[in-house]
Amino acid sequence: MKVLVTGGARSGKxxxxxxRAEALGPQRRYLATAQALDxxxxxxxxxxxxxxxxxxxxxxxxxxIAPRVAGPGVVLVDCLTLWVxxxxxxxxxxxxxxxxxxxxVRAVAEAPNPVVLVTNEVGLGIVPMNPLARRFRDEAGxxxxxxxxxxxxxxxxxxxxPMWVKGAPMEDR
Amino acid sequence: MKVLVTGGARSGKxxxxxxRAEALGPQRRYLATAQALDxxxxxxxxxxxxxxxxxxxxxxxxxxIAPRVAGPGVVLVDCLTLWVxxxxxxxxxxxxxxxxxxxxVRAVAEAPNPVVLVTNEVGLGIVPMNPLARRFRDEAGxxxxxxxxxxxxxxxxxxxxPMWVKGAPMEDR
Amino acid sequence: MKVLVTGGARSGKxxxxxxRAEALGPQRRYLATAQALDxxxxxxxxxxxxxxxxxxxxxxxxxxIAPRVAGPGVVLVDCLTLWVxxxxxxxxxxxxxxxxxxxxVRAVAEAPNPVVLVTNEVGLGIVPMNPLARRFRDEAGxxxxxxxxxxxxxxxxxxxxPMWVKGAPMEDR
Numbered sequence: 395m396k397v398l399v400t401g402g403a404r405s406g407k408x409x410x411x412x413x414r415a416e417a418l419g420p421q422r423r424y425l426a427t428a429q430a431l432d433x434x435x436x437x438x439x440x441x442x443x444x445x446x447x448x449x450x451x452x453x454x455x456x457x458x459i460a461p462r463v464a465g466p467g468v469v470l471v472d473c474l475t476l477w478v479x480x481x482x483x484x485x486x487x488x489x490x491x492x493x494x495x496x497x498x499v500r501a502v503a504e505a506p507n508p509v510v511l512v513t514n515e516v517g518l519g520i521v522p523m524n525p526l527a528r529r530f531r532d533e534a535g536x537x538x539x540x541x542x543x544x545x546x547x548x549x550x551x552x553x554x555x556p557m558w559v560k561g562a563p564m565e566d567r
Numbered sequence: 568m569k570v571l572v573t574g575g576a577r578s579g580k581x582x583x584x585x586x587r588a589e590a591l592g593p594q595r596r597y598l599a600t601a602q603a604l605d606x607x608x609x610x611x612x613x614x615x616x617x618x619x620x621x622x623x624x625x626x627x628x629x630x631x632i633a634p635r636v637a638g639p640g641v642v643l644v645d646c647l648t649l650w651v652x653x654x655x656x657x658x659x660x661x662x663x664x665x666x667x668x669x670x671x672v673r674a675v676a677e678a679p680n681p682v683v684l685v686t687n688e689v690g691l692g693i694v695p696m697n698p699l700a701r702r703f704r705d706e707a708g709x710x711x712x713x714x715x716x717x718x719x720x721x722x723x724x725x726x727x728x729p730m731w732v733k734g735a736p737m738e739d740r
Numbered sequence: 741m742k743v744l745v746t747g748g749a750r751s752g753k754x755x756x757x758x759x760r761a762e763a764l765g766p767q768r769r770y771l772a773t774a775q776a777l778d779x780x781x782x783x784x785x786x787x788x789x790x791x792x793x794x795x796x797x798x799x800x801x802x803x804x805i806a807p808r809v810a811g812p813g814v815v816l817v818d819c820l821t822l823w824v825x826x827x828x829x830x831x832x833x834x835x836x837x838x839x840x841x842x843x844x845v846r847a848v849a850e851a852p853n854p855v856v857l858v859t860n861e862v863g864l865g866i867v868p869m870n871p872l873a874r875r876f877r878d879e880a881g882x883x884x885x886x887x888x889x890x891x892x893x894x895x896x897x898x899x900x901x902p903m904w905v906k907g908a909p910m911e912d913r
Contacts, residue, residue, distance in 0.1 A: 400899055402864065403690030404708020434701075515898070517749030518575065519692020519865020520873045527693045535750020539900030550898050552688070552723050553573055554712030555732045559901045576863030577881020691748065692865020700866045725861075725896050726746055727885030728905045 396502055397510045397561075398541050401551030402518075408442060408472055410551050411512045416449075418508040421467030424452045425459060427477040442472070456480040460494070460501040468508045474498075474541075475514040475534045482533070487526045495537045503544040511545070513538050569675055570683045570734075571714050574724030575691075581615060581645055583724050584685045589622075591681040594640030597625045598632060600650040615645070629653040633667070633674040641681045647671075647714075648687040648707045655706070660699045668710045676717040684718070686711050742848055743856045743907075744887050747897030748864075754788060754818055756897055757858045762795075764854040767813030770798045771805060773823040788818070802826040806840070806847040814854045820844075820887075821860040821880045828879070833872045841883045849890040857891070859884050 395418055399411040415422055424446060430436035443452065455462055457480055463469055471477075481491050502509050517531045542548045547561030556563075568591055572584040588595055597619060603609035616625065628635055630653055636642055644650075654664050675682050690704045715721045720734030729736075741764055745757040761768055770792060776782035789798065801808055803826055809815055817823075827837050848855050863877045888894045893907030902909075 398899065401691075402688060402708070403694070404705050404712065405690060406712050434698075513899075515691040515748060515864075516693050517691075517751060518688075518747075518861040518863075520862050520868050520877060521749070522693045531693060532750050535748070539750065539752050542899035542901055548899055548901055550903075552732045553571065553686075553715035553721055555715055555721055557723075557730070557732055557903070559898045559903055574864075575861060575881070576867070577878050577885065578863060579885050688864040689866050690864075691861075695866050704866060725905045726744065726859075726888035726894055728888055728894055730896075730903070730905055 395508045395547070396505070396545040397508075397547045397549065398513065398538065398545040399510065399549050399551065400513045400515055400538060402515050405551040406554030407512050407514070407551045409445070409554070410549065410556055411470055411472060411510050412445065414549075415468045415470040415508070415510045418510070419468040420449060422446075422450045423465060423467055423469045424450050425462055425469055425471045426452060426454045427456055427459065427471070427473060427480060429454070429456050429480070457484055460497040463498070463501040463509055464505040465507060468510065469505070470510045471512065473512040473514060474537060475516060475530075478534050478537060479530060482526065482530060487529065491533055495533065495540065498537070499540045499544060502541060511541060513541070515550075568681045568720070569678070569718040570681075570720040570722065571686065571711065571718040572683065572722045572724065573686045573688055573711060573732075575688050578724040579727030580685050580687070580724045582618070582727070583722065583729055584643055584645060584683050585618065587722075588641045588643040588681070588683045591683070592641040593622060595619075595623045596638060596640055596642045597623050598635055598642055598644045599625060599627045600629055600632065600644070600646060600653060602627070602629050602653070630657055633670040636671070636674040636682055637678040638680060641683065642678070643683045644685065646685040646687060647710060648689060648703075651707050651710060652703060655699065655703060660702065664706055668706065668713065671710070672713045672717060675714060684714060686714070688723075741854045741893070742851070742891040743854075743893040743895065744859065744884065744891040745856065745895050745897065746859045746861055746884060748861050751897040752900030753858050753860070753897045755791070755900070756895065756902055757816055757818060757856045758791065760895075761814045761816040761854070761856045764856070765814040766795060768792075768796045769811060769813055769815045770796050771808055771815055771817045772798060772800045773802055773805065773817070773819060773826060775800070775802050775826070803830055806843040809844070809847040809855055810851040811853060814856065815851070816856045817858065819858040819860060820883060821862060821876075824876060824880050824883060828872065828876060833875065837879055841879065841886065844883070845886045845890060848887060857887060859887070861896075 548559040550557045721732040723730045894905040896903045
């Protein structure tokens with residue numbers, strides 16, 4: 395079972411993804427792409443960690459996530475837009491990302507274990523003036539499309555509630 | 568019956584919310600959080616007022632809305648993101664809002680009358696550079712999640728049309 | 741059959757709209773509102789053209805699209821938000837657009853042939869500071885609502901996948 399969870403900021407994506415992951419198996423690994431570069435981010439990371447109990451182990455990896463998607467138990471990757479942002483920062487804003495994005499899609503498709511992935515909808519506002527912001531939303535959108543095509547479920551979170559874009563709602567399984 | 572109506576700018580939220588409120592009872596109160604601080608806003612307020620007939624009374628209240636949610640008849644609150652913005656302006660951008668937001672959620676949950684609430688999706692674009700804008704969308708998103716959890720229906724408006732996120736479509740009731 | 745396809749940037753709108761148009765008839769016309777004003781846009785136009793085979797003819801028209809919606813075969817208009825932007829640039833940012841927008845809605849409603857229209861969701865981010873950007877998203881939103889009311893199907897694309905806002909999913913027809 396592969397699940398892509400998307401939605402806007404503060405739409406309940408992480409909470410839904412955690413609950414979905416916990417329903418998929420007793421052993422859980424949280425693959426965090428966030429780095430505590432400032433106080434705002436550090437506080438957010440701490441808040442998320444406090445929501446996970448001892449059945450979870452946490453791995454922090456800002457860049458090389460594809461090799462860490464396969465593994466024993468359920469893997470939750472949170473979140474992919476931050477990963478795209480980390481890649482653009484690390485490689486430079488004009489460098490290609492296709493190898494990394496394709497590598498992740500392949501790793502998700504091939505993983506024998508359940509994988510839950512969290513991404514952000516970032517393309518439903520006014521076109522950003524900043525070329526890097528436009529590139530970021532292009533890459534994030536293309537990645538979401540590619541992952542959605544290999545996932546069994548795609549869920550859009552709105553106001554903390556799931557809308558199934560692909561796959562059956564939980565109550566019907 | 569408690570209904571949360573969300574959606575982007577010009578997605579038909581207010582029109583849908585008014586129709587939904589009118590289906591819920593013959594006596595209606597419109598609780599407006601907008602203040603006519605500039606010509607653009609004044610024109611918008613006038614346009615919305617012209618869409619409501621004599622069965623509606625209008626109350627303008629930019630800040631203290633929780634005590635006005637209970638009452639005889641149907642209450643329509645339009646809109647909550649403007650209310651969050653009013654609170655941030657009135658209290659200062661670093662002041663906590665939890666008491667006000669929690670108070671509204673409690674008032675909605677406890678109101679014996681039907682309540683329809685309009686909010687805006689503001690978190691599906693690029694992360695804003697401005698810290699106040701980030702805080703605004705965080706607070707608006709958290710409020711929407713908390714209200715959604717106590718509402719019977721949550722509706723996402725897209726191109727003037729409702730998508731039910733929670734609760735049954737009207738034709739099925 | 742009239743179909744409105746909406747969604748964020750890189751949500752798979754154009755690909756879905758093309759597939760939907762191809763299912764509606766063997767003769768297809770692509771009405772492009774894009775102008776290759778810079779290298780980024782020229783590259784995007786080339787990419788889209790390469791995705792269409794010889795059953796498609798292409799017409800480029802940035803402004804006067806209403807008279808070109810009727811015609812033999814299926815017409816696909818891609819995209820309407822760019823058209824609104826072209827109109828604002830051509831007429832001036834304070835000039836009224838109602839005649840043009842109403843004319844398109846009428847042309848779509850009256851066309852005897854299948855029409856598929858692509859638009860963008862641009863109103864789910866933070867309210868833009870720029871008054872022109874606010875006007876753009878107001879006009880784009882109003883146009884989407886008016887077109888949705890005369891279309892048989894309205895589809896919201898998320899991560900490359902369709903969510904039907906109006907009309908039955910294809911597998912049910």
